[in-house]
Amino acid sequence: MQNLIITPTTENAPRPRKWLTLTLTILMLSLTIIVAAIPGTLYIMRRADAQVALGNAKSLRMALDAAATECYGSGKTFCDTSVLGGVTEEVWRQVITDSKIPGDFWILQMDESGYEVQRFYYQEGDFSVTFCREPVSYEVFYQQNFIQTKER
16 A cells, blocks of 8 residues: 655645735725824814905905995995895995905994994804904804705
8 A cells, every 4th residue: 555645736725815915904004094084184174264264254344344434434324234234235235345255244233323343243154253343353153054954
């Protein structure tokens, strides 16, 4: 009887798959880094949009002050709570043209003379800005609709 020695052939032996393991590891690391960076990036972008909305609100304030001074000097009415924005239609057009703001505004409070804005609200996209004259302050809010329904 012959002793048969069975030797494994190279055809049946498992091949090292180092390239596959390395590729999958790099891919998983890359995806983890991307997923971790997304919230920070979105926060930075939202913060930049908030700065733009604040700048537009400050431009609106200057346009309102200029329009109020012009109305006071010419004896025209500045404030009209029955129309859009809380100012006369002529003043509203002038303020929109002068400030070049892309949003809408509403006067919330005037002084006793009716020519100095004490508080206003400015809406631009998902951002809203409130202004208060005493003490001078601006607050920028970010709002997002989670549920919106329509009644029929």
